[in-house]
Amino acid sequence: MTGLANSVLALDELFTALDDPALNSMNLLNEIANRYPQAISLAAGRPCEDSFDVAALDRYLQRFCRYLREELGYAEEQVRRTLFQYGRTKGIVHELIAANLALDEGVRVDPEAIVVTVGCQEAMYLALRALRRDSRDVLLAVAPTYVGLTGAARLVELPVLPVSAGSTGVDLADLAEQLRRARADGLRPRACYLMPDFANPAGITMDLGTRQQLLALAQAENILLLEDNPYGLFPVELDQRLPTLKALDDAHTVIYLGSFAKTALPGARVGYLVADQPVHDRAGGTSLLADQLSKLKSMLTVNTSPISQAIVAGKLLEHGGSLIAATAADRAVYARNLRLMLDGLAARFPDPAAGISFNAPGGSFFVVVTVPFAVDDALLERSAADYGVLWTPMHHFYAAGSAVNSLRLSCSVVTPAQIELGLDRLAALINDRLKEA
Numbered sequence: 001m002t003g004l005a006n007s008v009l010a011l012d013e014l015f016t017a018l019d020d021p022a023l024n025s026m027n028l029l030n031e032i033a034n035r036y037p038q039a040i041s042l043a044a045g046r047p048c049e050d051s052f053d054v055a056a057l058d059r060y061l062q063r064f065c066r067y068l069r070e071e072l073g074y075a076e077e078q079v080r081r082t083l084f085q086y087g088r089t090k091g092i093v094h095e096l097i098a099a100n101l102a103l104d105e106g107v108r109v110d111p112e113a114i115v116v117t118v119g120c121q122e123a124m125y126l127a128l129r130a131l132r133r134d135s136r137d138v139l140l141a142v143a144p145t146y147v148g149l150t151g152a153a154r155l156v157e158l159p160v161l162p163v164s165a166g167s168t169g170v171d172l173a174d175l176a177e178q179l180r181r182a183r184a185d186g187l188r189p190r191a192c193y194l195m196p197d198f199a200n201p202a203g204i205t206m207d208l209g210t211r212q213q214l215l216a217l218a219q220a221e222n223i224l225l226l227e228d229n230p231y232g233l234f235p236v237e238l239d240q241r242l243p244t245l246k247a248l249d250d251a252h253t254v255i256y257l258g259s260f261a262k263t264a265l266p267g268a269r270v271g272y273l274v275a276d277q278p279v280h281d282r283a284g285g286t287s288l289l290a291d292q293l294s295k296l297k298s299m300l301t302v303n304t305s306p307i308s309q310a311i312v313a314g315k316l317l318e319h320g321g322s323l324i325a326a327t328a329a330d331r332a333v334y335a336r337n338l339r340l341m342l343d344g345l346a347a348r349f350p351d352p353a354a355g356i357s358f359n360a361p362g363g364s365f366f367v368v369v370t371v372p373f374a375v376d377d378a379l380l381e382r383s384a385a386d387y388g389v390l391w392t393p394m395h396h397f398y399a400a401g402s403a404v405n406s407l408r409l410s411c412s413v414v415t416p417a418q419i420e421l422g423l424d425r426l427a428a429l430i431n432d433r434l435k436e437a
């Protein structure tokens with residue numbers, strides 16, 4: 001009896017972030033989805049599953065081993081050790097990632113500046129953990145903001161100040177104003193997090209001029225930019241791609257966050273960051289920020305699974321080191337699905353005067369639908385139970401308690417027939433809800 005009583009814990013005596021809605025967003029949305037398995041999911045931002053093939057995993061692994069033997073000259077014993085043993089904290093596929101960034105993105109980085117992480121999520125955590133020195137430090141982030149970033153910031157107790165996206169993906173005047181205000185309040189803004197390509201969830205892509213001005217502003221204001229780029233390889237038109245901020249960065253202003261979740265497979269849990277910022281210590285020495293982050297990683301996940309790294313690298317090698325080549329089939333699916341979703345929305349909501357609008361992203365998975373009423377989790381629950389369709393309430397991407405009149409649809413892991421049926425169901429919900437207003 002006493003033992004039982006002693007094991008009862010009070011939430012308000014545990015880490016404060018555990019009580020924070022931001023940390024529960026993903027679980028809550030998954031929990032609703034799990035309760036309605038028959039509902040069509042226009043919520044999941046998961047990649048298309050057409051290329052999932054168990055046999056490919058072994059092929060990728062073998063391809064990476066061949067690379068170790070033939071290109072790096074490893075003896076069989078070294079090949080075995082590389083896969084089976086604990087490994088280098090910063091990862092074992094950094095050279096291949098650096099070559100890929102040069103090939104696909106025109107980004108030239110020292111492989112030593114790359115830390116391979118357990119998904120992009122760990123990359124965010126490491127960067128934010130290192131940037132948070134004390135309670136004066138704050139992060140700026142373009143709103144709406146990816147919940148994974150908000151959650152990671154909570155874990156390191158780094159407050160996030162929202163910056164308006166405006167029509168360009170970042171409102172530079174608002175960014176300057178937020179910096180000014182934060183400093184006037186005695187705070188120390190360290191970085192601004194953003195997604196220049198197909199932002200999740202807003203879908204905006206920054207034009208070239210905005211990217212250049214943003215870099216200039218960040219340099220003048222002495223803040224870093226955290227560039228997250230999980231969707232950059234999924235434009236509708238490949239020749240419309242713009243250079244990443246990192247490709248334009250000649251002053252180590254950008255920490256680049258990469259993910260293989262959408263370009264290879266999320267199950268491998270492999271991401272990385274490029275942190276080529278020089279760090280000076282008191283003794284007059286200089287290191288790379290990546291090496292400082294490596295210390296944090298060594299105490300968090302020790303190293304990213306070499307087996308996972310090998311699988312991702314094998315896929316990369318199988319396509320000549322190019323993720324553009326590796327993702328060709330997926331890109332075609334996403335472009336087709338996005339077209340179907342936008343055409344489907346236009347057909348179902350032809351009259352802008354009715355108060356329903358949606359954006360038209362140039363790529364990636366997500367479309368934001370704006371309606372003339374607040375969209376909350378209760379409406380999602382009703383949608384799932386009574387209409388059989390799931391989507392994501394946009395309030396999850398804003399500060400807790402914000403009333404938001406929009407929802408995010410995803411078209412990445414559904415068939416054309418599911419898109420049509422899902423939109424029919426969504427239209428029925430919206431029309432019924434409008435009649436109640």
Ligand SMILES: Cc1ncc(COP(=O)(O)O)c(C=O)c1O
Pocket residue numbers: 045118119120121122146148195200228230258259260261266270271
């Ligand atoms: C904005 C953003 N960043 C990063 C990721 C990927 O993170 P990870 O590599 O940890 O799966 C996602 C995936 O949904 C995302 O939407």
